[in-house]
Amino acid sequence: MTAHHKMDKADSRNRLDDMVQGLVGSPMDRPDGPLKVSGQATYAHEWDVPGMLFGVLARATISKGRVTDVASIPLIGKDGVRAVITDDRLLRRPAQGGADEAPPQGSRQVDYFGQPIALVVADTFEQARHAANILKISYEPMANAAFDPEAEDTPTDKPEDDQLDQGDLDKAMADAPFTVDQVYRTPGHNSAAMEPHCAIASWDGDKLTLRGSYQMLNFNINELADALHIVPENIRMLSPFVGGGFGSKLGISPEAVSAALAAKEIGQPVCVALSRPQVFETTMRRSETRQHVRLACGTDGVLTGLGHECLVSNLPEEEFYEPVTQATHFMYGGKNRKLGIQVARINRTCGGSVRAPGEAVGMQVLENAMDELAEEAGIDPVELRRRNVPDRHPEQDIPYSSRRFIEALDEGAKLFEWHKRNKTPGSLREGDWLVGHGMAGAARVNILSEAKARVTLCADGTAVVETDMTDIGTGTYAILTQIAGDMLGLPASKVETKLGDTDFPAGPGSGGSWGASSAGSAVFLACEEIRKKLAEQIGSEETDLALANGRAGTGESMRSFADILDGQDISAIGHIEPGKTLEEWQQATYGSYFAEVAVNAVTGETRVKRMLGVFGAGRILNEKTATSQCYGGMIWGIGSALTEELVFDDRDGHIVNHDLAEYHVPVNLDVPQIEVVLLEERDALASPIQAKGIGELGICGAAAAVTNAIYNATGIRVRDYPATLDKLLARLPEQ
Amino acid sequence: MKPFAYARASDRDGARAEAADNALYIAGGTNLLDLMKLEVMAPDKLVDINRLDLSELADTDDGGLRIGALVTNSDCAADQRIRRDYPLLSRAILAGASGQLRNKATTGGNLCQRTRCYYFYDTAMPCNKREPGSGCQALAGFNRIHAILGASEACIATYPGDMAVAMTALDARVEIENVDGAIRQIPIQDFHCLPGDNPERDNILENGDLITAVILPRPVEGKQIYRKVRDRASYAFALCSVAAVVQMDRETIAAAALAFGGLAHKPWRDETVEALLVGEKPSAQLFGRAADQLLAEAQGHGSNDFKIPLTRRVMISVLQEATEKGAAA
Ligand SMILES: Cc1cc2nc3c(=O)[nH]c(=O)nc-3n(C[C@H](O)[C@H](O)[C@H](O)COP(=O)(O)OP(=O)(O)OC[C@H]3O[C@@H](n4cnc5c(N)ncnc54)[C@H](O)[C@@H]3O)c2cc1C
Ligand code: SF4
Numbered sequence A: 001m002t003a004h005h006k007m008d009k010a011d012s013r014n015r016l017d018d019m020v021q022g023l024v025g026s027p028m029d030r031p032d033g034p035l036k037v038s039g040q041a042t043y044a045h046e047w048d049v050p051g052m053l054f055g056v057l058a059r060a061t062i063s064k065g066r067v068t069d070v071a072s073i074p075l076i077g078k079d080g081v082r083a084v085i086t087d088d089r090l091l092r093r094p095a096q097g098g099a100d101e102a103p104p105q106g107s108r109q110v111d112y113f114g115q116p117i118a119l120v121v122a123d124t125f126e127q128a129r130h131a132a133n134i135l136k137i138s139y140e141p142m143a144n145a146a147f148d149p150e151a152e153d154t155p156t157d158k159p160e161d162d163q164l165d166q167g168d169l170d171k172a173m174a175d176a177p178f179t180v181d182q183v184y185r186t187p188g189h190n191s192a193a194m195e196p197h198c199a200i201a202s203w204d205g206d207k208l209t210l211r212g213s214y215q216m217l218n219f220n221i222n223e224l225a226d227a228l229h230i231v232p233e234n235i236r237m238l239s240p241f242v243g244g245g246f247g248s249k250l251g252i253s254p255e256a257v258s259a260a261l262a263a264k265e266i267g268q269p270v271c272v273a274l275s276r277p278q279v280f281e282t283t284m285r286r287s288e289t290r291q292h293v294r295l296a297c298g299t300d301g302v303l304t305g306l307g308h309e310c311l312v313s314n315l316p317e318e319e320f321y322e323p324v325t326q327a328t329h330f331m332y333g334g335k336n337r338k339l340g341i342q343v344a345r346i347n348r349t350c351g352g353s354v355r356a357p358g359e360a361v362g363m364q365v366l367e368n369a370m371d372e373l374a375e376e377a378g379i380d381p382v383e384l385r386r387r388n389v390p391d392r393h394p395e396q397d398i399p400y401s402s403r404r405f406i407e408a409l410d411e412g413a414k415l416f417e418w419h420k421r422n423k424t425p426g427s428l429r430e431g432d433w434l435v436g437h438g439m440a441g442a443a444r445v446n447i448l449s450e451a452k453a454r455v456t457l458c459a460d461g462t463a464v465v466e467t468d469m470t471d472i473g474t475g476t477y478a479i480l481t482q483i484a485g486d487m488l489g490l491p492a493s494k495v496e497t498k499l500g501d502t503d504f505p506a507g508p509g510s511g512g513s514w515g516a517s518s519a520g521s522a523v524f525l526a527c528e529e530i531r532k533k534l535a536e537q538i539g540s541e542e543t544d545l546a547l548a549n550g551r552a553g554t555g556e557s558m559r560s561f562a563d564i565l566d567g568q569d570i571s572a573i574g575h576i577e578p579g580k581t582l583e584e585w586q587q588a589t590y591g592s593y594f595a596e597v598a599v600n601a602v603t604g605e606t607r608v609k610r611m612l613g614v615f616g617a618g619r620i621l622n623e624k625t626a627t628s629q630c631y632g633g634m635i636w637g638i639g640s641a642l643t644e645e646l647v648f649d650d651r652d653g654h655i656v657n658h659d660l661a662e663y664h665v666p667v668n669l670d671v672p673q674i675e676v677v678l679l680e681e682r683d684a685l686a687s688p689i690q691a692k693g694i695g696e697l698g699i700c701g702a703a704a705a706v707t708n709a710i711y712n713a714t715g716i717r718v719r720d721y722p723a724t725l726d727k728l729l730a731r732l733p734e735q
Numbered sequence B: 001m002k003p004f005a006y007a008r009a010s011d012r013d014g015a016r017a018e019a020a021d022n023a024l025y026i027a028g029g030t031n032l033l034d035l036m037k038l039e040v041m042a043p044d045k046l047v048d049i050n051r052l053d054l055s056e057l058a059d060t061d062d063g064g065l066r067i068g069a070l071v072t073n074s075d076c077a078a079d080q081r082i083r084r085d086y087p088l089l090s091r092a093i094l095a096g097a098s099g100q101l102r103n104k105a106t107t108g109g110n111l112c113q114r115t116r117c118y119y120f121y122d123t124a125m126p127c128n129k130r131e132p133g134s135g136c137q138a139l140a141g142f143n144r145i146h147a148i149l150g151a152s153e154a155c156i157a158t159y160p161g162d163m164a165v166a167m168t169a170l171d172a173r174v175e176i177e178n179v180d181g182a183i184r185q186i187p188i189q190d191f192h193c194l195p196g197d198n199p200e201r202d203n204i205l206e207n208g209d210l211i212t213a214v215i216l217p218r219p220v221e222g223k224q225i226y227r228k229v230r231d232r233a234s235y236a237f238a239l240c241s242v243a244a245v246v247q248m249d250r251e252t253i254a255a256a257a258l259a260f261g262g263l264a265h266k267p268w269r270d271e272t273v274e275a276l277l278v279g280e281k282p283s284a285q286l287f288g289r290a291a292d293q294l295l296a297e298a299q300g301h302g303s304n305d306f307k308i309p310l311t312r313r314v315m316i317s318v319l320q321e322a323t324e325k326g327a328a329a
Helices: A033-037 A125-134 A169-175 A217-228 A254-266 A276-282 A359-377 A381-386 A405-416 A476-488 A515-538 A561-565 A580-584 A623-642 A702-714 B012-018 B032-037 B073-078 B080-085 B087-094 B099-104 B107-112 B163-169 B271-277 B284-295 B307-323
Strands: A002-007 A053-059 A065-070 A081-085 A116-122 A137-141 A163-166 A178-186 A198-204 A207-212 A235-238 A270-273 A289-297 A303-314 A336-345 A433-445 A451-457 A463-466 A495-498 A546-548 A551-554 A557-560 A570-578 A588-600 A606-616 A674-678 B005-008 B023-026 B045-048 B057-059 B065-068 B173-177 B183-187 B210-216 B223-229 B240-249 B252-261
Touching: A002 A515, A002 A580, A053 A125, A053 A254, A053 A276, A065 A116, A081 A125, A081 A254, A116 A125, A116 A254, A169 A289, A169 A303, A169 A336, A178 A359, A198 A254, A207 A217, A207 A254, A217 A235, A217 A254, A254 A270, A289 A359, A303 A359, A359 A381, A359 A433, A359 A623, A359 A702, A381 A405, A381 A433, A405 A433, A405 A588, A405 A606, A405 A674, A433 A606, A433 A702, A451 A476, A451 A515, A463 A476, A476 A495, A476 A515, A476 A623, A515 A551, A515 A561, A515 A570, A551 A561, A557 A561, A588 A702, A606 A623, A606 A702, A623 A674, A623 A702, B012 B045, B012 B210, B023 B032, B057 B080, B065 B080, B073 B080, B073 B087, B073 B099, B073 B107, B080 B087, B087 B163, B087 B223, B087 B240, B107 B163, B107 B210, B163 B240, B163 B252, B223 B307, B240 B307, B252 B271, B252 B307, B271 B284, B284 B307
Parallel strands: A002 A570, A053 A270, A207 A235, A303 A336, A463 A495, A606 A674, B005 B045, B023 B045
Antiparallel strands: A053 A116, A065 A137, A081 A116, A163 A336, A178 A289, A198 A207, A198 A270, A289 A303, A433 A588, A451 A463, A451 A570, A546 A551, A551 A557, A588 A606, B057 B065, B065 B210, B173 B183, B173 B210, B223 B240, B240 B252
C-alpha cells in the first residue's frame, strides 16, 4: 500500500498542528542519544565481523602523471600482508553527492597528490598501515599540472547555465551615488567530521554487505554497484549511525570500493578506514573562492545593480562546482545584475559539497559587501537589508514561498539590542581589547527530495518506521519518531525508527538540508494512509479520527489499537515527490546573525563574545535538534571567519595542514554562548508537513557577522578569509 | 607503524640497560606515538619508563623545586608551590595542549617534544630533520609556524612547546643521567640546540640519556607573565609566546628574564636584551629599543614574516604590564 503525493500545490491544512500527542516541535531528546553516549551505537568501524582483515590505502606522492609500477611482490606474504589491490575499478576520487553512478575509476592515472593508488590488506591494521607506508610506487610524472586557481595559465571554463547578465551593471555602477566594488577570497575547507570514513565489506557468494559511513544510501548503493560492475540488488548497505558527514559522505569514497574488491579477491571480509590525513586528502574539499562583488544603490539605499562573479576550482572534468551565487540570485533586488561562475581546473583534491555548498561562502561574502554598502550610504545595516527585500524573484519574476527574513532581522536587532552598538569603527576599547558589533543576513535554498518510508502500526499497539534515510548526527531518529507518534497517537516510546539500511524503502538521504522535510513527509503520508485504514476499521472518517496514547476513536468511544487491529498489522509506504511548488515559487529559508567580537589591540587575536541567530525555516520538527543544527552552523561560521583554512602547497598542490592540530576548527574556548531563536513559520508550498530544511541555514552568512564586527571593532576590513591576526596586525593601533 | 620491541623498565638501572641502539624512552607517549604511527619516527625499541620513580615534585635544599621527569603537566600546573612561587610555569603549561593531553604528558616528554613543522610530519616531503640531507621543504613552502630567529638554511623549524619557555625564563636546570649512570645538570638554555647543519638533532641528549628531573632555583621576587599568541583560543601552538620575570627597584628595572617561544628551534633567550633593560626606567622608547635588539637578526621566510612585528608588539605589551606601578606578582 503506497500513498504517493507530488508537491504540485500548497498544503495549508497544517495537519500536524491538530494532532494531540504533542510530539512534533517539542524539544524531545534523541532516542539514539543514550546509545551514543554509552558506546552502544555501532559506528562503521565498530562492527565485529568474523574473519575480518584490514586494508590501508597507499597514496600518490605526485600530483599528475601515471603510475608505472606498484611493487607489491616484496610485501605479499610477509608480516601479515595478504594482498595489494590495484584493480582498475579502484576509485580515483569520491562520488559527488547524488551522482548515482561511479566516479572516475582506475588509479593508474594520477590527478592529485594523495590520490589512493592501491589497497594493502593484512591481518592487522598496524601491519597494513606499515606495508602501505613502505609500498614503493613508481610514476611517470606529467609536467603540466596546475595548482594555483588564479594563475594566468590555469585552464578555466564557465558552466553555461550559471551565467547571468541582466540590464547594464556597468552603467548602474557608474550612475549610482553609492557603490561597492571589491574582491573577496574564501579558503578551501574540509568537512572534518568526527568519524573518519570507513567501510567493512563482506561477501556471501554474489551478495555484498557493506557497512559504512554514508549520507545517502539511496544513491550510494547505485554508485557502488556501478563501480563494482554488479547489480544493486546484490548489495546491502548499512549505515545506521554516522558520525558526522557535512557533505563528505554524500557519495561513496575510495574506501567503499577498495574494501569490496579486496574482500572479493581474498575471500574474507575487509575493513578499510581512512586516517585523518587521508580524510583531508581523498574526500571532498570545499573549493576556495575568489568573489568579485559589485553593489550600486541610490540615496534611498535601494539596490540598482548587483554583481557577483566568482572563481572556484575543481579537478578537470568534474561537473560539480561550488554554486557560490545560489542565494545571490534571489536574496536582494537590483535590476541590473551580473552573476557568474568560472571554474579553474587544477590538480588538487576533488572539490564537492561541503555543508551549504554555495551559500556558506556566497552569503558570507555578499553580506560583507552589504555591510560595506551600508557604511557607504550611511544607512544602518539592518535597515539597508530591509529596504532590499524584493517582492518577486528579481530574475525569474516568480513569487516567494513563506519568507521571514524581515522578521528575523527585526527580532534579531531587538534581542541583540543592536541600537545600542557603537557606530564608529575602532572607537570602543576595553583595556587591550577593541570591541565591535556586526550583523549579517542568512539564506539557503530549500529543496524537497523524493523519499519513501514504510510505517507499520503493529498489532501490539507499537509502530515501526523504516527507511534507508540516515541520521548523521542531525536528529533524524528523533523527528521521524515524533511525526509518526503524533500522526498515530503514540508516545515516542512506542515508536521505533529504523534507518540506514538499503533493504528499507529509499529515503532522500541526508544532504542539502532536505532530509527532515522529505523523509518526514514520507512518514507523514504513510501515517495518513494508516489513519485511513484505522478509520475504515472503526467506521469513521479519517479526518474525524482522534488518536492519542495508543487509542483511536471519535470523541467518547476510544479503543486501544490492539483491540481495533485484532492481530493484524497495518503497513503503508509514504512516497513524496517534489513538484510544481519547487519550480513556480522561490523557496528558501532565511535568518539573521548578530555578533559581538573583541579584537586584541596588541596581537590582532579575535574572540567572539556573543552571537545570536534568528531563523525561519518552516515548521520546526524538534526544537532541540533544530537549534543544535543552528549552533553547529554558527560555530562553523566562527571557524570560517577566524581560523579554518585548507592550505595547499603551491608547488605540488598537496594539503599542508591535513590534520586537526593544524587545520583549526573552533574549539570550546573559541565559541561563546550562542543564542538561537527559531521563528514560528509554516511553509505550505514546501512540504505537506510545512517544514523546510534547517541543517545548513546556520552557516549561510554567519562568518560575515563576525568579520563585519571586526570592522566595527577595528576599522579594518578583512576581505581575505580567514581573518587571522596577521591580516590585522599592520593596521592595529600604535602602542 | 613499524614493528618494534617493547621493554618496561622498573628502575633507572634497568631503563638504561634496555636503552640500546635506536631505543627510545616512552613516557606519556602523546608525541612519540603520533610520530610512530606516521612513521616519522621508527625506533626499533621502546623502553617504557612510566614505572620509574620519577613522579615526585620535591623541595630542594636551597629553596627551589625538583620536578621529577614523570610529573605530568596537569600535576605540575596544579601544584600549590608552583602556583604560588612560579605562576609563570603553571600558566605556560595550562596554555598548552588540552586537558586530556596534559594528564598524560610528562615533564621529560614535554621538553623533548618535536617540532610541528608540517613537512616534518609528512613522510612524502623532503625534510632534513627527519631525513638528513633530503632538503628543507618548508624554506620555500608554507612556513607560518616557522622560526624567525636562529634558523639555518638546513632547517627553519621551531621548538613548539610552552613549558620549557617558562622554565627558561626561570633559569631551570635539566638533570640527566647517562647510560653509565653518571648524572649531570645543564642549564635549560643549553638543552635544546639550534638547527645549524644538523637539524636532526633537537637537543643535547645522547643515546640512552635519561632526563630525571627539571630543577627550579629558589623563587625570585617580581612579576611573572606568560603571554601566548595563537590562532585559536585554545589547543593551538604558540605563534609567539613571551615568558617574563621582571623585578622593579622603585622606578627602575632591577632584573629581567625574558624567554620567547614559537620563534626559534629552542626557547629563545637573549641576554643582551635583558642587559639593555636592567637599571633603566620603563618607557616606550626603552621597550622599543629592547625589541629592536631582540629582532635585529630576525628573518621571515614568507608566511611567517608577520611574526616579526607580532613579537615586537607582544614583547612591548608584556614589558609594559610587567613594569606597571603597583604591579606585584
Ligand atoms: C594536538 C596536540 C596539541 C598540543 N599542544 C601543545 C601546546 O600548545 N603546547 C605544548 O607545549 N605542547 C603541546 N602539545 C605537546 C605535548 O605537550 C607533548 O606531546 C607532551 O608534553 C609530550 O610528553 P609525553 O610524556 O607524552 O612524551 P612522549 O611522547 O612519551 O615522549 C616524547 C619524547 O620525549 C622522549 N622522552 C620522554 N621522557 C623522557 C625522559 N625522561 N628522558 C629522555 N627522553 C624522554 C621520548 O623518547 C620521546 O622522544 C600538544 C600535543 C598535541 C598532540
Ligand atoms: S623546517 Fe626543518 S623540520 Fe621543517 S622541513 Fe625544513 S628541515 Fe624539516
